[in-house]
Amino acid sequence: MVDIPEHLLKRAAQARAKALGISVEKALAEMKGQEDPTIVSKEPEVIAFEEVPTPAAETPAPVTETPVPVTETPAPAAETISPVKEEHAAETTEKVAAVKIEQKPPAAKAPAPAKVDTPDEVDFAPEVKVTQRLLTVVKAKPIQKPVSEPVDKVNTWPHLMLPEFVSLMAMTAFLILLSAILQAPLLEEANPNVTPNPAKAPWYFLGLQELLSYWDPQIAGVMIPLVLGVVVWMAFPYIDRNPETHPSKRKFAIMFYTFFLAGAGVLTIIGVLFRGPGWNWTYPWIDGIWFDDLLDWIHFE
Amino acid sequence: MQKLSLRDRIKEARVSATDSFRGGKLMSSIFRPGSPFRKGYVDSPRNRSYVVMNNVLYHLHPVKVKRHGVRLSYTLCLGGLSFFLFIVLTITGIWLMFYFRPTELAYVDIQALQTDIAFGSLVRNMHRWGAHLMVLVVFLHMSRVFYHGAYKAPREFNWVIGVILLLLTLLLSFTGYLLPWDQLAIWAVTVGGNMAGYTPVIGAQAKFGLFAGLEATTATLLRFYVLHVLFLPFIIVIFMAVHFWRVRKDGGISGPL
Numbered sequence: 157m158v159d160i161p162e163h164l165l166k167r168a169a170q171a172r173a174k175a176l177g178i179s180v181e182k183a184l185a186e187m188k189g190q191e192d193p194t195i196v197s198k199e200p201e202v203i204a205f206e207e208v209p210t211p212a213a214e215t216p217a218p219v220t221e222t223p224v225p226v227t228e229t230p231a232p233a234a235e236t237i238s239p240v241k242e243e244h245a246a247e248t249t250e251k252v253a254a255v256k257i258e259q260k261p262p263a264a265k266a267p268a269p270a271k272v273d274t275p276d277e278v279d280f281a282p283e284v285k286v287t288q289r290l291l292t293v294v295k296a297k298p299i300q301k302p303v304s305e306p307v308d309k310v311n312t313w314p315h316l317m318l319p320e321f322v323s324l325m326a327m328t329a330f331l332i333l334l335s336a337i338l339q340a341p342l343l344e345e346a347n348p349n350v351t352p353n354p355a356k357a358p359w360y361f362l363g364l365q366e367l368l369s370y371w372d373p374q375i376a377g378v379m380i381p382l383v384l385g386v387v388v389w390m391a392f393p394y395i396d397r398n399p400e401t402h403p404s405k406r407k408f409a410i411m412f413y414t415f416f417l418a419g420a421g422v423l424t425i426i427g428v429l430f431r432g433p434g435w436n437w438t439y440p441w442i443d444g445i446w447f448d449d450l451l452d453w454i455h456f457e
Numbered sequence: 458m459q460k461l462s463l464r465d466r467i468k469e470a471r472v473s474a475t476d477s478f479r480g481g482k483l484m485s486s487i488f489r490p491g492s493p494f495r496k497g498y499v500d501s502p503r504n505r506s507y508v509v510m511n512n513v514l515y516h517l518h519p520v521k522v523k524r525h526g527v528r529l530s531y532t533l534c535l536g537g538l539s540f541f542l543f544i545v546l547t548i549t550g551i552w553l554m555f556y557f558r559p560t561e562l563a564y565v566d567i568q569a570l571q572t573d574i575a576f577g578s579l580v581r582n583m584h585r586w587g588a589h590l591m592v593l594v595v596f597l598h599m600s601r602v603f604y605h606g607a608y609k610a611p612r613e614f615n616w617v618i619g620v621i622l623l624l625l626t627l628l629l630s631f632t633g634y635l636l637p638w639d640q641l642a643i644w645a646v647t648v649g650g651n652m653a654g655y656t657p658v659i660g661a662q663a664k665f666g667l668f669a670g671l672e673a674t675t676a677t678l679l680r681f682y683v684l685h686v687l688f689l690p691f692i693i694v695i696f697m698a699v700h701f702w703r704v705r706k707d708g709g710i711s712g713p714l
């Protein structure tokens with residue numbers, strides 16, 4: 157038999173205790189076979205309802221033999237609880253299929269003795285008249301299968317929007333401050349006849365410019381590797397088929413990107429700080445910096 | 458009844474006036490139910506949902522997000538900041554357009570902006586440093602996405618869109634670089650354009666198309682200006698919309714690791 161979960165057992169005991177008018181602990185003990193079952197002389201009212209076309213018989217007889225008082229409320233004469241309804245109620249509230257033991261059909265009783273074969277089995281004392289007993293535990297199963305597992309979520313407002321707002325404000329403050337102290341460069345007017353030496357690209361292309369300076373671009377055909385690089389970079393998710401996301405399980409990818417970052421960083425820093433006239437190597441602390449983007453900042457010191 | 462002090466009576470009048478204004482027809486026509494600007498807003502789970510759901514923000518954010526996703530340490534807000542910098546650049550850029558002509562006068566206009574126009578220098582600086590910052594932040598955002606493996610299924614295509622966004626960001630920055638029409642601008646762009654010229658087979662055509670001629674002239678300036686203020690922003694906004702939409706449709710933020 158199924159292992160009955162503790163909480164269901166407790167609910168069944170509560171129901172039994174209520175039906176018989178005994179304490180819950182006692183009912184539980186009885187169900188586990190640790191105590192003698194309570195004997196109730198009175199017929200369970202449901203049975204009376206099912207048997208009877210004569211409602212007069214239903215009036216509760218005063219209980220005398222029971223050691224514990226029975227506090228069962230008498231069923232009203234015009235009993236309306238249909239067995240179906242009651243069963244339904246039991247099923248939905250308890251998630252336990254309750255089966256009524258009736259006296260008339262002995263077949264209903266039959267399976268009970270057969271089950272008393274394991275010692276740890278819950279004993280419902282079938283010789284006692286009980287209104288309900290725990291036959292089996294039906295696991296709650298939804299009609300539709302959920303496709304995804306529930307996720308731990310929080311409200312966007314305020315838990316996401318507030319941090320967003322704060323970082324937005326911080327960024328604005330930072331940008332205004334930066335713009336107030338750092339003047340954007342404006343050199344002499346454009347003159348196609350005067351080539352500055354060195355002529356540098358914007359900083360985000362300086363790594364590239366540095367790289368290109370190693371080859372004669374006309375020969376090396378630099379644009380092909382460049383365009384290929386961008387295409388490969390776009391296709392990267394389709395190339396990297398490793399489904400793992402944890403860094404320890406994608407060491408190669410992590411290493412690859414870190415090398416790329418380091419390389420790009422080094423090339424850019426060389427391009428920004430260590431290249432002077434004629435694209436010759438210079439030391440910023442000896443020869444100065446040729447990087448007009450930060451003109452104001454350089455002259456600042 | 459207890460007699461109220463003048464101060465309390467003023468307070469009461471003020472409260473009832475604001476209440477009848479906030480609860481009035483005008484405010485409730487502007488703000489949808491659940492808005493904190495309406496009368497009687499209380500902080501409840503239902504109203505927290507309404508703040509997003511009954512709001513234009515619903516286009517950007519779902520009502521609920523994964524708990525780990527709101528930790529600042531997960532995204533570092535880098536994608537959001539890229540977007541926000543784009544907005545700052547749009548606002549300051551439109552402001553700059555009032556004072557800028559993409560002709561021989563471009564340089565003079567920038568000079569005037571720096572010296573004659575109130576806040577001109579500040580706004581120009583914000584636009585320029587903001588642009589540099591955006592390139593940096595987008596790059597960092599890409600790095601964070603890579604290190605989280607956030608480009609993996611089902612987010613492969615959003616990475617493709619992301620690379621396009623990166624290219625568009627670089628192009629926006631690069632076309633803007635020419636506009637001040639000073640020596641820095643023209644020669645940086647010349648260097649960049651010459652790189653395009655090294656493309657095999659179509660190099661000369663690529664360079665000619667970029668420069669609108671053989672070298673950087675005012676025709677190049679006009680071309681870059683139109684690309685910078687109209688064409689590229691238009692394209693990038695479309696790709697951003699798809700990008701944000703895919704973030705949601707791919708199941709929100711990735712992870713946790």
Ligand code: HEM
Nearest residue numbers: 532536537539540599607608615616619620622623710711
């Ligand atoms: C203009 C540039 C960009 C903007 C405004 C932008 C914006 C955003 C935003 C707001 C998010 C939500 C999560 C977050 O904040 O991290 C996001 C996620 C994402 N972005 Fe971007 N992004 C940009 C560029 C890029 C680039 C260059 C890439 C990669 C090449 C990229 C790939 C992704 C991916 C794969 C996600 C999903 C990440 C996840 O689910 O954890 N984006 N982006």
